[in-house]
Amino acid sequence: MLEEGYEEEYEKAVVSYLALNISRTADYSNTFCMWNNAWEFTNHMFARQTLSMLWDYSELNLFSPILSGTWKSMQRQVFRGVESIDVSSAPASVFQLSATSCPYEDNSFDAVFTDPPYYDNVPYSYLSDFFYVWLKRIIGDLYPELFSTPLTPKSKEIVAYTTERTWEEAKVFFEENLKKSFQEIHRVLKPNGITTIVYTHKSTSGWETLINSLLDSGLVITASWPIHTEMKTRLRAQESAALASSIYFVARKTERKETGWFNEVKEEIKRYINEKLERLWEEDISGADYYIAAIGSSIEIFGKYEKVMDYEGNIIRADKLLDFVRDVVTDYAVRQILHNGIAGELSPLTKFYILWRWTYKEERVLFDDARKLAQSAGIDLAKEWNKGFIIKDKEFIRVLGPQERDMKEFEGANELIDALHNVLILWKEGNREEMKKVLADSGWGNKDSFYRVAQAISETLPLESKEKKLLDGFLSGKEKIINEIKDTSQQTRLF
Ligand SMILES: C[S@@+](CC[C@H](N)C(=O)[O-])C[C@H]1O[C@@H](n2cnc3c(N)ncnc32)[C@H](O)[C@@H]1O
Known part of the structure; x- marks a missing residue:
């Protein structure tokens, strides 16, 4: 040429x-x-x-x-x-440099937008090598x-790699460097300048590191919103607890309030999250995204303070905040079911199931303790065991999850928990048509209470629980499922 x-x-x-x-x-x-x-x-x-x-x-x-x-x-x-x-209409300048040290003057930008790596989610530089070796030639x-360099540079990449570091070292590296980048954003922003930061992660440590880095950067979070960023078709059974959304944080370079007292801050967070969770549910944030969205909201309150302390003088960091948010979300989801308007739509057995998961998770429990819980839900344990999900095993009682149930038990059953277990197994098998049929025939598929129960059970269970993974996976496609059931029933009416 x-x-x-x-x-x-x-x-x-x-x-x-x-x-x-x-x-x-x-x-x-x-x-x-x-x-x-x-x-x-x-x-x-x-x-x-x-x-x-x-x-x-x-x-x-x-x-x-x-x-x-x-x-x-x-x-x-x-x-x-x-x-x-x-x-061509708005020329841009592109530079390759590390976000941890930017060659820009203090107070020079109106806004900064960033989408940092999400902890250990993606090994960018290693994957880039696939292209790099050809492009270099x-x-x-x-x-x-x-x-x-022969391969892409790796040392400054802010990803929690465990190839040459222990888990603990990887976490410290990630947190330290993310903090440095956020401090750089704070430095280069003009006073009152704005920044948006996108983040998401499934694990608690992934969130701990982000929160601690943000708190130490001096930036003040003023809003947080979950936005669906992942393609729904990706969320298949094998990725059952995959997140469908990322959290968009808006922060400013502005003054913080001095010290907040954890007891008071907790009350403030609780009030705020309770308000926001209802709105998020209506906007179809559910499954694993529900708790993650609540974390975002909690940082809006927590991050207003220079530091948050308990009355003994200990500084509260992300780990304590996350434990607290977990309790608030679970409490909210369960209370919604047991004490508000939909309680009347639910059978004593459903209430028993939720109470059990909330109190005992997936443990087996001595008969006498189990009986007391059953009584409070309004069921007679001796009449219910060994018929469905309640199993007596010597002096213990267990409550089976969907993966332990016999599919035969679901035939003709109309109890919400049976329908839910049936649906979760069909979802896991990828049997979508049969799943929709169960939802439509049982009548539960069109009821908000059904999905709220599923969400509440998910919130009560630990992250590694198989039942939780199934619930979160199913719930992440809730909106689509409800629409499909509606369409099918409309078509049936037309015929
Ligand atoms: C979540 S991705 C951003 C994806 C981008 N928004 C997109 O849609 O393509 C995070 C990016 O941060 C980059 N990154 C990692 N360490 C960095 C550093 N020290 N400085 C600047 N960028 C870094 C990664 O290479 C990766 O491209």
């Missing part, structure tokens, strides 16, 4: 776009590409942000006369990407500053 008289910048752009096409082709043409049975096409390797092991792979014909899966179709997608980031000479 240069010999033919094209400008150097133009030549650089064309070669760069062709290199992007090679990247895309590499993603679609390798032995990690699986044949997608449902949609009948070849999945690209990074359909998930990981390298999954495969028994067999599917191969594309890049030069096929049909457009799909060819070099030409890759090019079309690259162009679409390039067009969508067209900055194709356009390394055009961008020597970006391709100076």
Whole structure:
């Protein structure tokens, strides 16, 4: 091109776009590409942000006369990407540097937007190496500053890796560096400047690190909202407790209140979360996202203070805050069921189940203690055991979860817990049609109380519980399921 008289910048752009096409082709043409049975096409390797092991792979014909899966179709997608980031009307400057030390002056930006890594979720640099090794050979000479190392740089990457660190070291590294980046944001923002930070994580330690980093940065969180960011189709049974949303935090560089006293702050948080949880439920935030959204709301209150202390003078950090939020959310979800309007719609057996999970989780319990709990829910234990989910085992009582039930017990059963267990097993098996039929035939599928019970049970159970994972997975698709049941019943009426 240069010999033919094209400008150097133009030549650089064309070669760069062709290199992007090679990247895309590499993603679609390798032995990690699986044949997608449902949609009948070849999945690209990074359909998930990981390298999954495969028994067999599917191969594309890049030069096929049909457009799909060819070099030409890759090019079309690259162009679409390039067009969508067209900055000709508002030129942008792009720099590659670590967020932990930015070469900008203090008080210089009106706003900062950031989407930091989510703890240990994605090993970005390692995954990038897949593309980097090819790009370095194709356009390394055009961008020597970006391709100076044999593989992508790893040491400054803020991810909680355990490849060369212990879990504890990885956590400290992540927290320290995230804190440094947030402190940089605080430094470069103008007074009262605004920043939005996106984050989500399933684990408590993932949240502890974010909260502690935020609290130490000086930024003041003024709002937090969960936004659905994950494609619903991704949330299949094998990823049952996957989160569907991320939390968007809005923060400002402004003054904080001095010391807050934990007892008083707790009351403030409780009031605030209780208000917000109702609204979140109405906006279809459920499953694992429900608790995560509440964490966001709690930071809005907690982060207003320079520090929060108990009366003995101990500074309260994220671990104590998270324990407290867990209790508030569980308490709220259970109270909704047992004490408010929907209590009348529920049978004593359903109330017993929720109370049991709340009090004893999945433990087996001595008969006498179990009897007292049953009495408070209004059931006679001796009449109920060994018929359904209540099992007597010598002097102990156990309450079975869905995965331990016999499917035969569900035939003709109309009890909410039976319907819920049946639905969860069908969901796990991927038997969506049968699941919708059970929901529609039992009448529970259209009732808000059914989903609230599912949410409350989930909140009472520990993160590692199989039952919780099933509940969270099922609930993450709640909105879609309700719509599908509605559509089916409308079609049935039409016929
Ligand atoms: C959640 S992802 C952001 C994804 C982005 N919003 C998008 O849609 O493509 C987090 C990003 O932070 C980058 N990152 C990790 N450590 C960093 C550091 N020290 N400085 C700047 N960026 C870093 C990762 O490489 C990754 O691209």
